[in-house]
Amino acid sequence: MRRNSGRQCGGCTACCKTHGIHEIDKPKGSWCWNCEVGVGCRIYHDRPLGCLTFKCEWLKGVGEESDRPDLLGLVLDLAVSRGNQPPEILQVFEILEGGLHNAADLVTRSVSMAALCSIPVTFIHASGRKEILDESRSLPGDILEAAIYEGFEIVRKPPWQ
Numbered sequence: 001m002r003r004n005s006g007r008q009c010g011g012c013t014a015c016c017k018t019h020g021i022h023e024i025d026k027p028k029g030s031w032c033w034n035c036e037v038g039v040g041c042r043i044y045h046d047r048p049l050g051c052l053t054f055k056c057e058w059l060k061g062v063g064e065e066s067d068r069p070d071l072l073g074l075v076l077d078l079a080v081s082r083g084n085q086p087p088e089i090l091q092v093f094e095i096l097e098g099g100l101h102n103a104a105d106l107v108t109r110s111v112s113m114a115a116l117c118s119i120p121v122t123f124i125h126a127s128g129r130k131e132i133l134d135e136s137r138s139l140p141g142d143i144l145e146a147a148i149y150e151g152f153e154i155v156r157k158p159p160w161q
């Protein structure tokens, strides 16, 4: 369990599926072999630094207590990128089919905040579909090119609209 803003992961293990952990070559989008889903990490005391330091937005205090990612059906992650990527990007990972639609209010607020700060937003659907939002057609070309290269589709509206 991690602590932040008084919150703990508890029985949530959602990011053990959504996120890639390069230290152990764990790919994005599939359950980590060390994860006991809904319980926790089997190597908790020896888990990689990437796991030790990761905090989703809920853990940082975004949303209500009841919006815990495994209950809500999605993980919000304001990620700091490396290299040529933009300095920050809001990644919305859907972990249960319908999660994006069910959480539309919370995600709309988060997307609006990101837009105010010119932070790009991506949606990674439970189906594997990947989208980058360019509502006002204002994202720089290099960001869009990189996203397309990684298999993202450019969309003008959030998935629930």
Ligand code: SF4
Pocket: 002, 008, 009, 012, 013, 014, 015, 016, 054, 055, 056, 057, 058, 059, 068, 069, 070, 075
């Ligand atoms: S998604 Fe958030 S609450 Fe869930 S295990 Fe990961 S950091 Fe903890």
Ligand code: SF4
Pocket: 015, 016, 017, 021, 026, 032, 033, 034, 035, 036, 040, 041, 042, 043, 044, 047, 048, 051
């Ligand atoms: S090593 Fe543990 S904390 Fe890290 S992704 Fe795997 S199960 Fe989750």
